[in-house]
Amino acid sequence: MTGSHAEQGGDELEQRAIELLKQNRDGMLQTDLWKSLNITSREGSRLVLRLMRRGLVKREEVTVGNRKTYKVYLVETAGAQLRILVDVSSIIDIPCTKCLYLNDCGHGGFYDPSNCALLEAWLRREAAKYKARTAVQQRAA
Ligand code: SF4
Numbered sequence: 654m655t656g657s658h659a660e661q662g663g664d665e666l667e668q669r670a671i672e673l674l675k676q677n678r679d680g681m682l683q684t685d686l687w688k689s690l691n692i693t694s695r696e697g698s699r700l701v702l703r704l705m706r707r708g709l710v711k712r713e714e715v716t717v718g719n720r721k722t723y724k725v726y727l728v729e730t731a732g733a734q735l736r737i738l739v740d741v742s743s744i745i746d747i748p749c750t751k752c753l754y755l756n757d758c759g760h761g762g763f764y765d766p767s768n769c770a771l772l773e774a775w776l777r778r779e780a781a782k783y784k785a786r787t788a789v790q791q792r793a794a
Pocket of ligand 1: 772
């Protein structure tokens with residue numbers, strides 16, 4: 654065991670706990686987890702609560718011998734950074750994002766998306782790009 658728990662940062666401890674739980678997909682008794690991490694039960698409880706709040710682990714009450722304790726499990730996505738990639742490339746240059754009249758624009762108003770030349774030109778360009786992409790994909794298939 655390297656260093657005491659007092660020397661370890663919270664992040665490092667959390668990472669080590671997650672690594673241990675990854676290696677024990679069927680869960681670990683919390684006392685075994687504390688021992689493996691070389692931390693006290695008080696520190697361990699806090700650690701698990703932190704990880705539970707972040708949705709990284711879950712725990713389940715179990716009886717070992719005649720004593721009730723908890724088994725700690727890694728939640729499916731634990732350890733993995735949840736990334737949501739949003740592709741905004743198709744709308745990044747929509748004229749409305751830079752339009753001076755955005756706040757005054759609306760259906761039936763003086764500035765109206767249904768008869769805006771700028772928006773129509775952008776839609777036509779996007780449609781042409783889409784058509785070209787689709788044609789390339791069809792040729793490649
Ligand atoms: S639809 Fe035309 S007028 Fe309205 S916000 Fe977009 S670019 Fe501006």
